[in-house]
Each structure stands twice: as C-alpha cells, then as structure tokens.
Amino acid sequence: MTVPSAARSSSRAHAVRRVVLRRALWAVPLLLGVSALVFLLASLTPADGTSGFLGARGEFTNTQTRAAVGELLDQGNWWQACLAWWQGALTGDWGTSTILRAPVADTLAARIPWTALVMTAGLLLGALLAVPLAVAAARRPESLAARVLTGVAWALSAAPAYIVGLGLLLVFALGLGWLPAGGLAPPGEPLTVATVASHALLPALAVALSQVPWIALHLHAALIGARSSDAVLAARLRGLPPRTVTSRHVLPVAVVPLLALLGTRLPELVVGAALVETVFSWPGLGQAMVDAAVGRDLALLAGTTVCLTVLVLLGNLLADAALVLVDPRVRADDL
Amino acid sequence: MSTGRTSSRLSAAASAVLVLVVAAACTNPTPDNGGADAGQVTVRLAEYAEYATLNPLDAMFGITSKIYDGLYAVAADGAMEPDLATGEPEPDQSLTRWTVRIQDGVGFSDGTALDSADVVATYRTLIDPAYASPLASSFEFLTDVSAPDATTVEFVLSEPYAPFPSTLTVGIAPSELLTGTVLDSTLNREPVGSGPYRLTEWRAGESLTLEASDTYRGERPDVDRLVIAFVPDENVRAQRLRAGDFDGAQLPPRAAAELEGVDDLTVFTNTSADYRAVTLPQGVPAFQDPAVRLALNLAVDREALVEGILRGYGRAAATPFTPAQGAAYDADAQFAHDPAEAEALLDAAGWTAGADGTRAQDGVPLQFTIMYFAEDTLRRDLALAVASDLSEIGADVEVEAVDRPAAAAGMNTKAFVLGGGDRPYDPDTQVYTALHSSFAPYDPEDAYTNPSGYSDPRADALLDTARRSADPDVRTQAYLDLQEVLMANPPMITLVTLEHTYAARGLDEYSGVEHVVEPHEHGVAWGPWWNVEEWKAVP
Numbered sequence: 001m002t003v004p005s006a007a008r009s010s011s012r013a014h015a016v017r018r019v020v021l022r023r024a025l026w027a028v029p030l031l032l033g034v035s036a037l038v039f040l041l042a043s044l045t046p047a048d049g050t051s052g053f054l055g056a057r058g059e060f061t062n063t064q065t066r067a068a069v070g071e072l073l074d075q076g077n078w079w080q081a082c083l084a085w086w087q088g089a090l091t092g093d094w095g096t097s098t099i100l101r102a103p104v105a106d107t108l109a110a111r112i113p114w115t116a117l118v119m120t121a122g123l124l125l126g127a128l129l130a131v132p133l134a135v136a137a138a139r140r141p142e143s144l145a146a147r148v149l150t151g152v153a154w155a156l157s158a159a160p161a162y163i164v165g166l167g168l169l170l171v172f173a174l175g176l177g178w179l180p181a182g183g184l185a186p187p188g189e190p191l192t193v194a195t196v197a198s199h200a201l202l203p204a205l206a207v208a209l210s211q212v213p214w215i216a217l218h219l220h221a222a223l224i225g226a227r228s229s230d231a232v233l234a235a236r237l238r239g240l241p242p243r244t245v246t247s248r249h250v251l252p253v254a255v256v257p258l259l260a261l262l263g264t265r266l267p268e269l270v271v272g273a274a275l276v277e278t279v280f281s282w283p284g285l286g287q288a289m290v291d292a293a294v295g296r297d298l299a300l301l302a303g304t305t306v307c308l309t310v311l312v313l314l315g316n317l318l319a320d321a322a323l324v325l326v327d328p329r330v331r332a333d334d335l
Numbered sequence: 336m337s338t339g340r341t342s343s344r345l346s347a348a349a350s351a352v353l354v355l356v357v358a359a360a361c362t363n364p365t366p367d368n369g370g371a372d373a374g375q376v377t378v379r380l381a382e383y384a385e386y387a388t389l390n391p392l393d394a395m396f397g398i399t400s401k402i403y404d405g406l407y408a409v410a411a412d413g414a415m416e417p418d419l420a421t422g423e424p425e426p427d428q429s430l431t432r433w434t435v436r437i438q439d440g441v442g443f444s445d446g447t448a449l450d451s452a453d454v455v456a457t458y459r460t461l462i463d464p465a466y467a468s469p470l471a472s473s474f475e476f477l478t479d480v481s482a483p484d485a486t487t488v489e490f491v492l493s494e495p496y497a498p499f500p501s502t503l504t505v506g507i508a509p510s511e512l513l514t515g516t517v518l519d520s521t522l523n524r525e526p527v528g529s530g531p532y533r534l535t536e537w538r539a540g541e542s543l544t545l546e547a548s549d550t551y552r553g554e555r556p557d558v559d560r561l562v563i564a565f566v567p568d569e570n571v572r573a574q575r576l577r578a579g580d581f582d583g584a585q586l587p588p589r590a591a592a593e594l595e596g597v598d599d600l601t602v603f604t605n606t607s608a609d610y611r612a613v614t615l616p617q618g619v620p621a622f623q624d625p626a627v628r629l630a631l632n633l634a635v636d637r638e639a640l641v642e643g644i645l646r647g648y649g650r651a652a653a654t655p656f657t658p659a660q661g662a663a664y665d666a667d668a669q670f671a672h673d674p675a676e677a678e679a680l681l682d683a684a685g686w687t688a689g690a691d692g693t694r695a696q697d698g699v700p701l702q703f704t705i706m707y708f709a710e711d712t713l714r715r716d717l718a719l720a721v722a723s724d725l726s727e728i729g730a731d732v733e734v735e736a737v738d739r740p741a742a743a744a745g746m747n748t749k750a751f752v753l754g755g756g757d758r759p760y761d762p763d764t765q766v767y768t769a770l771h772s773s774f775a776p777y778d779p780e781d782a783y784t785n786p787s788g789y790s791d792p793r794a795d796a797l798l799d800t801a802r803r804s805a806d807p808d809v810r811t812q813a814y815l816d817l818q819e820v821l822m823a824n825p826p827m828i829t830l831v832t833l834e835h836t837y838a839a840r841g842l843d844e845y846s847g848v849e850h851v852v853e854p855h856e857h858g859v860a861w862g863p864w865w866n867v868e869e870w871k872a873v874p
Contacts, residue, residue, distance in 0.1 A: 051739040055387065057469055058739055060757040060855070062768075063781040064464070065472040072467040072516055101388040101523040102539075110539035166570075174574050181575045184541050187379040188562035191538075281566045281575075283540025 016321045023317050031306055036082050038305050042296055043078035052295025053098045073098055085302050095299030099291055104303040107288060112307060115284035117200055119273050122207025129208060130215035135246060138223035150220060157213030161272035165206035165279035172202060182281035203280040210272045218261060222254035229253065256327045263319035266312045377560040378867065380859035381572045381584035385540060385565040389526040391506025392461050392468040393517050397860040401545055403506025403528035406435055406454065413659050413852030415501055415760055424503065430495035430805055435488045435503065442550045443509050444533040451482035456510030467517045473502045473758060495803040497810060498761035531556050531868035541565060556868040563859060576600065576838055583839035585858050588646040591836035601842065603863045604834040607853040608659035608759025610652050611714065611752060612829040613721055617788035618747035618777065619703045626684035627701065628825045632670045633677040634728045635721055640831055644716045648834040654821040655755055655766045657832045659852040663762040663814035668822050677728050694729035702731040706745055707752040709736035714752040717830060746786050747777035753786055753827065757855040762814045763802055770826055771798050789826035837862035845870040
C-alpha cells in the first residue's frame with residue numbers, strides 16, 4: 001500500500017462520479033422503456049379502467065353512465081396514453097388516479113415517505129441483526145450454535161414477509177401487547193416522531209426478518225472464505241488478537257460482495273414491503289400499487305412504477321458507489 | 336484503511352438517515368389537528384377499504400351522508416324522511432313534475448348559505464354526461480331542474496315515475512364547487528357540506544377524521560369526533576378491534592360471530608335488501624323451459640345456506656323482494672326445499688336422466704356453469720352449495736371464478752351469482768331493472784340489468800302499473816301480484832338476503848342507537864353508526 005491515501009481517494013471519487021454519470025444517462029431510456037411496458041401490459045390485460053373506476057358499483061350502473069365514465073377515462077391506445085402521461089409528467093402533472101380520484105403526484109408524495117421509512121429502517125435493522133449472527137456463526141463454524149443459526153436463517157428465508165408480519169403482529173402486538181398493531185399512530189392521535197417510530201417498529205422488523213437470512217448466509221459464507229485467506233492466516237500468525245483479525249482483516253473483505261448483492265435485492269425488498277404494509281395497515285405505496293394494477297389505473301400505475309424504478313436505480317448506484325469506495329479491486333469502468 | 340472507524344461512521348450515518356426519514360415522513364402529510372381535546376368524545380372505527388372519494392355526486396349514502404345533507408334521508412325503519420326538504424315532494428297529476436320545498440337558513444361548512452340554486456346545481460351536474468357521475472344511473476328520467484325561488488326546487492321528468500322521491504338522497508354541494516368532472520373535482524378530497532360532521536384530516540391510505548360541524552343546523556352531536564381507519568385485512572381488523580384500537584368495525588358473519596362476548600364486544604346486525612341470486616340466462620337452452628327454472632328453485636336448500644354459510648345472519652329469499660320493501664313484500668312467497676317435487680317436475684317436462692345421471696331433453700343436456708366474482712368468498716360459497724344441491728337432481732353444474740370483465744362477457748351463456756339491492760328504498764328501484772323485459776336483450780356493456788333475459792308480459796304490466804301510479808295501495812297490490820307471477824315463472828334462483836354484521840363496543844353508553852335497513856353497500860358509515868350524529872351519551 002504505497003499509494004498516498006489522499007491521491008487514492010481523489011481518484012476513487014473521480015471513478016464514482018463517472019459511474020454516477022453513466023448510470024444517469026442509462027436511466028433515461030430505461031425509465032421510458034419501463035413505463036411504455038406498463039402501458040402495453042395494462043392494455044393487454046382483460047381489466048378495464050371503467051370497471052376499476054366503478055368498483056363494486058359496476059354491478060348497478062347502466063349503459064349511458066358507463067359510457068360517460070368510459071369517455072372521461074379514455075386516453076386512446078397504449079402508446080398514446082403513455083405519450084400523454086409523459087407529456088404531463090415532464091411538466092409536473094403526473095395525471096389523476098382513477099381509483100383514488102386524486103392527483104397522482106399528491107398520492108405519491110403522501111405515500112413514498114412511509115414506504116421509504118419502513119424499507120430503510122428494515123434494511124438497517126436487518127443488517128444490525130444479521131452481521132453479529134454471521135460473525136458469531138463464522139467464528140466457530142462447526143458448533144451447534146452455528147448450525148442452528150444457519151438452519152434458522154434458511155427456514156426464515158423460505159417464509160413470506162406476509163406470514164412473518166402476521167406472526168409478529170400476533171405475538172408482539174396482540175399477544176404481548178408491547179407494540180401497536182398497525183397504522184401510523186393510535187387512531188385519532190397526532191403524528192409525532194415517537195408514535196410513528198413505535199408504530200414503524202413491527203413493520204420494519206418484518207422487513208428486517210425477511211432480509212436477515214440472505215445477509216447472514218452470504219456474509220457467513222464470505223467470512224468462512226475470508227478466514228482461510230492468506231492475509232488472515234498471516235495476521236493470526238503475527239499474533240493479533242482474534243477480535244482485531246475479525247474487524248480489520250475478515251469483515252472488510254467479506255462485506256464487499258454483500259454490498260454488490262444489496263443493489264440487486266432492492267426490488268424484492270420493495271415487494272416484501274408492499275405485503276408487510278397490508279398486514280400493518282401501513283399507508284405506503286404497496287397497497288396503492290396493487291389497487292392500481294387491479295383497477296387498471298394507468299396514471300397511478302405509471303407513477304408508482306417510475307418512482308420505484310428510480311428508487312431501485314438509486315439503490316443500485318449507492319451500492320456500487322460504496323463498492324468502488326470500499327474495495328480497491330473494483331474498477332469503476334467494470335460497473 | 337481502518338474498518339473499525341469506517342463501520343462506526345457508516346452506522347452513525349445510517350442512524351442519521353433513519354432519523355431524517357422519520358422526521359421527513361412526519362412533517363409531510365396534512366397538518367394534524369393537535370389531537371383530542373380533553374372531554375371530546377371520539378368514536379374510532381375500522382373500515383375495510385379507503386374511500387375512493389367524498390364527492391356526493393360519486394357516492395350516495397354511507398360516509399358522504401355524515402358530511403352532506405340530501406333533500407331526503409334514510410330513516411330508522413328504512414323509510415325516507417325529509418332532510419333538507421320541509422315535507423313530502425309534491426307531484427303533479429302526471430307524476431312528471433315534482434316540487435320540493437327546502438329549509439331556509441341552512442349553511443355549508445365553508446360559511447356559505449345553502450339555497451335552491453345549490454340543489455339545482457347539484458342535480459344538473461349529476462345528469463351532465465361530461466361530469467360523468469356514476470349516480471346518473473338512478474336519474475335517467477330526470478330532464479331538468481329549476482328553482483322558482485330560493486326555497487323551492489322543481490324537477491321535470493321525461494316519464495311518470497312514482498318512485499322518484501326515494502332517489503332524492505344525493506348530498507347537496509355548493510354550486511360554485513361543482514366544476515370539472517367526477518375525476519378531478521376538489522370535492523373528492525375536500526368535501527364541503529351542510530351535514531353534522533366536517534372532514535378535518537385525511538391521512539392518505541391510513542385514516543380520516545370527521546369532527547362535529549359548527550355550522551350544522553341541527554343539534555350538535557354528542558359524539559364530537561369520528562376517526563375511521565382503513566384496515567383492508569379482515570383478520571387484522573378483527574384482531575385490532577380486540578386489542579382495543581377501535582370501538583367498532585364491519586366484519587363478515589363468521590369473523591363477527593367469533594367476537595361476540597369477547598372483550599366486551601357485541602355483534603350488531605342490520606337487515607338489508609342485499610340479496611344474492613343465481614341468474615338463469617336465456618342463452619342456456621335448458622333455462623328457456625319454465626319447468627326447469629321452477630325445479631331448480633325447489634332443489635336449493637336455502638335454510639342450509641343461511642345456517643351454514645351466513646351463520647344465521649340472513650334469511651331465505653324466493654324473489655328479489657325483501658322485508659325492506661315493507662308492505663310490498665309478501666312474506667309467504669317462499670320456495671320449499673323439495674328435491675322430490677323438483678325431480679317430478681323435470682320428469683314431467685321430459686328432462687330425463689341419461690346413463691351418466693345428467694338429465695337431458697331431446698339431446699339438450701341440463702348442463703351449465705355458475706360464475707362468481709373471484710375475490711368474493713361469500714359468492715363462491717353460495718355457488719358451490721347451489722351447484723351441489725342442483726347436481727342432486729341430475730343437473731351437471733360447474734362453478735367458475737371470474738373477474739368483472741369476464742362476468743359481463745359470460746352473462747348470457749353462464750349462470751352468475753348476482754348481488755342486488757343497491758337502492759332498496761322503493762320496490763321499483765329494488766326490482767324493475769332486474770325483471771322488466773325492456774332490459775332483457777343481452778348487452779355486454781349493460782350485462783347486470785335483467786341478467787337472466789327474463790321476459791313475462793304479466794310481470795312487465797305489473798311493474799309498469801306500479802311505476803306510473805301515484806296511489807300507494809295500487810302500487811303495493813301490483814308488487815304483491817308480481818311476486819305471485821315470479822313464484823310461478825321464476826326469473827332466477829333467488830337465494831338469500833343478507834344481514835350485515837358489525838362488531839362494536841360501548842354502544843350501551845348511548846341512547847338512540849337504532850337499526851336501519853341497509854342497501855347492498857355496507858361499512859362503518861352504516862351498522863349502528865348510521866345515525867351516530869343523533870346519539871345521546873347516557874349520563
């Protein structure tokens with residue numbers, strides 16, 4: 001390690017800037033393509049916007065009224081509708097949700113923070129739970145505790161987030177009464193940081209538990225690999241304490257592939273969060289997205305899809321930028 | 336590079352991000368109202384879905400009736416009583432011109448006055464195709480509305496229409512806010528009405544709060560606040576109700592019955608005009624034979640449906656008429672469960688069993704499919720039970736889960752588990768479009784009116800007599816006669832009418848808690864809470 005530290009970090013920062021720029025350029029055709037796909041796929045489904053708009057009342061609506069609603073919602077074929085939506089979106093008008101009867105921008109602005117909160121908190125909580133588990137299991141790979149830990153992680157990875165959420169709800173909210181069972185605050189009470197934090201805990205934990213298995217298992221495997229590397233063997237031969245060996249020589253190497261994986265797992269995290277939101281009556285994007293798809297609410301569907309795509313792109317970018325900064329072996333041009 | 340420092344910096348940064356996100360999330364939604372003041376009475380309810388809109392031109396009854404007043408309103412016995420109106424509507428001789436007088440000195444929650452111009456604007460907007468109000472379906476005969484003076488409104492109809500008063504329950508909105516369309520109206524999210532409550536907060540996707548309106552013309556409600564949370568999952572709704580998060584919720588019969596007596600919860604039920612029937616469309620050749628339609632009606636064990644599927648919360652029905660239609664309902668018009676008689680009828684009509692047990696007549700098999708909405712477990716259970724009963728007498732019946740477009744597309748060639756009773760407050764609105772032959776031709780855009788394609792000249796004559804007569808006795812007799820026709824020549828297999836089930840606590844702390852006849856629609860704006868503004872706290 002002869003490169004002066006300042007020079008190295010400046011060239012790394014430069015590399016990160018290159019990655020950011022390239023990704024930003026890529027995002028434009030990607031977003032256009034994804035949104036066009038949404039409109040195309042929606043046009044191929046049997047669902048129709050008028051039925052979605054009328055909901056249960058569709059059973060009691062006569063021809064003239066149905067036609068009037070149909071005319072109001074009509075936006076031409078799929079590419080005309082897509083084009084019209086982008087024309088509006090670029091000028092700040094994201095269209096009007098047909099199932100919520102409200103501007104899509106308002107809906108997104110009201111709901112994205114809640115989804116982001118549960119996702120971020122869940123991911124952090126998941127990492128906080130998974131890293132010590134993996135480290136402990138890797139320290140004595142053959143011990144009974146390590147086997148139990150990895151066994152539980154595999155079992156947990158097979159449990160859908162919905163089931164995990166329902167289980168947490170039954171045990172901690174309804175059984176023990178330690179935590180609130182849903183919503184943002186007790187019904188009718190104002191939102192404060194404290195009430196929201198206590199209400200976010202169980203949904204975040206449900207998301208976290210769905211993330212723990214893959215973080216723990218991958219980290220565990222990477223730690224086992226890193227422990228047998230030459231560098232670690234050399235450090236142990238030099239007589240460094242085990243704690244120092246783990247924190248300075250094993251973890252840094254093992255964490256790198258995890259960061260790369262994190263980006264690719266984001267879409268799954270979003271889907272998991274949507275299911276968890278339903279269990280905990282959490283007013284995030286998930287439920288709105290499901291309703292939009294079922295009710296063929298094109299503007300809301302396009303708006304949520306574009307936002308989630310941006311979220312995933314940003315997450316990927318952050319993960320890759322962290323990778324470039326942390327791991328000197330990664331070349332920015334390969335990303 | 337020091338990982339120890341890096342990871343501690345990372346976790347510090349992560350914590351900072353988390354705090355920022357929480358703080359940002361908390362500052363984002365509509366400003367809260369500072370919570371409950373001491374001494375305020377709050378009732379907290381869990382609704383099964385978020386309301387799409389609070390626009391009175393997009394949703395009649397239910398939640399909008401808390402915020403808006405109509406000319407008339409549903410009363411305890413399911414009858415209509417004047418709300419903004421000062422008395423009954425006065426028809427002319429031809430039943431095509433109706434005059435309604437309204438109260439003076441009524442104000443909207445935004446401080447403006449409500450007069451006849453607002454009523455005219457509300458109904459004109461309602462029938463304007465450009466506004467696209469889904470409620471326009473109920474007003475196809477309304478051609479014009481006018482206001483001779485500030486407290487008089489005149490409605491002009493294209494045809495004599497005796498049930499017209501029962502439709503005048505639409506919430507009246509301020510004329511200056513009736514712009515745009517039903518899709519982008521500001522009334523969707525920011526309602527302005529003259530009713531007992533006004534909206535003070537709507538947390539998108541989570542809950543809304545109504546508070547007693549200072550401008551309400553009536554007595555101020557004892558229940559100051561209604562908090563309605565949106566909890567779609569019925570298990571979660573039941574469990575949170577048990578945990579004390581809520582004072583009440585709408586629940587399906589089974590879930591409600593399980594809560595009876597648990598943690599001081601009680602089950603509250605309302606009768607409804609909400610019926611379920613299996614259609615018998617003319618596109619299925621076997622259904623063109625009246626003997627088959629009668630035999631199928633006799634083969635279904637309705638009491639078993641009520642006990643087994645509805646847990647006793649409902650009653651057997653033979654026609655679309657329900658007790659909600661009052662004197663026009665013939666309680667004796669019921670089909671006995673008589674499979675032997677059903678088989679005898681089929682044998683006599685030449686529908687004989689083949690080698691596989693399926694009956695057929697001249698090579699036409701007694702074979703059909705019953706469709707039900709895939710997401711509706713009640714309709715699924717009914718479809719399966721009916722299919723099982725009918726197979727006992729030699730019919731070959733399959734069931735099929737469908738979405739709404741598929742249901743409309745298959746309506747003429749497949750039986751369908753129909754829901755009815757969306758406007759039960761006059762027998763005409765309950766049954767006319769389901770039975771009159773003018774709605775019989777199959778139209779995929781209008782699949783649910785007369786879905787069986789039923790056509791009986793006697794039924795048509797009775798329906799039209801009742802629709803055009805101003806004499807209540809003539810109307811009642813026509814409907815009683817009609818039920819006789821329907822028993823002899825059934826248009827469908829009407830199965831049951833539902834009771835809507837709710838679980839609630841603390842109802843005994845109030846006087847004035849009453850039952851009401853509910854339409855197809857249900858939810859916490861109904862149940863015991865339909866007249867919550869009239870409740871008085873028991874000292």
